[in-house]
Amino acid sequence: MIEIRGLQKSFGAARVLDGVDLTLGQGESLCVIGQSGTGKSVLLKCILGLEAPEAGRILWQGQPLDRAARARFLAGFGMLFQGAALFDSLSVWQNVAFRLRQRMSDDRARGIALDKLARVGLGPETADLMPAELSGGMAKRAGLARAIADDPKVIFFDEPTTGLDPIRARAIDALIRGIVTETGATALTITHDMASVGLIGDRVALLQGGRIAHDGPVAGMDAAPALAAFLGRSPAPRAGFAAP
Numbered sequence: 001m002i003e004i005r006g007l008q009k010s011f012g013a014a015r016v017l018d019g020v021d022l023t024l025g026q027g028e029s030l031c032v033i034g035q036s037g038t039g040k041s042v043l044l045k046c047i048l049g050l051e052a053p054e055a056g057r058i059l060w061q062g063q064p065l066d067r068a069a070r071a072r073f074l075a076g077f078g079m080l081f082q083g084a085a086l087f088d089s090l091s092v093w094q095n096v097a098f099r100l101r102q103r104m105s106d107d108r109a110r111g112i113a114l115d116k117l118a119r120v121g122l123g124p125e126t127a128d129l130m131p132a133e134l135s136g137g138m139a140k141r142a143g144l145a146r147a148i149a150d151d152p153k154v155i156f157f158d159e160p161t162t163g164l165d166p167i168r169a170r171a172i173d174a175l176i177r178g179i180v181t182e183t184g185a186t187a188l189t190i191t192h193d194m195a196s197v198g199l200i201g202d203r204v205a206l207l208q209g210g211r212i213a214h215d216g217p218v219a220g221m222d223a224a225p226a227l228a229a230f231l232g233r234s235p236a237p238r239a240g241f242a243a244p
Ligand SMILES: Nc1ncnc2c1ncn2[C@@H]1O[C@H](COP(=O)(O)OP(=O)(O)OP(=O)(O)O)[C@@H](O)[C@H]1O
Pocket: 011, 016, 034, 035, 036, 037, 038, 039, 040, 041, 042, 043
């Protein structure tokens, strides 16, 4: 569905992306991990058209993601931003219904927003609260409700568990996995959190030195040498491996 080939992006003399090749299949959940400053956000911005790469191609459904294709892509796309990024001056339901209100009545948009809030575990009593009245975990849930408000076919999750304690982080992971599974959406998650990778991802890619240093299924990722090196530990023995 999304195919990235030879993507390069520099800032001044610093080449951040140095030939990134990555494919995201329809209905697949891919997690991209990497150290701070390796270019995960830059990669996301190149896909969204917020940064222009010097070289390489991004294809969506086999077509180059030019201006017209990107507009179609973004119309069927949802995103959970790092820190939720709710609009401070809008209530929770208005945030969730932000895109819906551009094409339907407030009554209808509010009804859909309440359904989506319920899906992420927020009751109707939260609908008229302002973002400043929410805890970090509630804000993430509201951001997630906004990401799925328009029933997107593709959803990007940027550091979905950053700033949450482990219990709330796992709850958000479980919600994301449930939503991705039940909607069949294609998902791209950027994260540092390996517990999230295990819960959310079908596949994990490691961005390192401007390239994809590892790309493989989440099942069995403990045995991948590149991931073990990234995490600073020895790879787990493969199934059937007999220790001497
Ligand atoms: N607009 C910009 N101008 C100059 N340098 C930039 C710009 N955007 C990103 N960079 C640089 O590109 C590199 C990659 O940044 P990026 O934000 O993609 O890292 P990241 O992997 O997402 O990090 P983190 O996990 O900490 O969010 C960094 O060195 C950053 O300083």
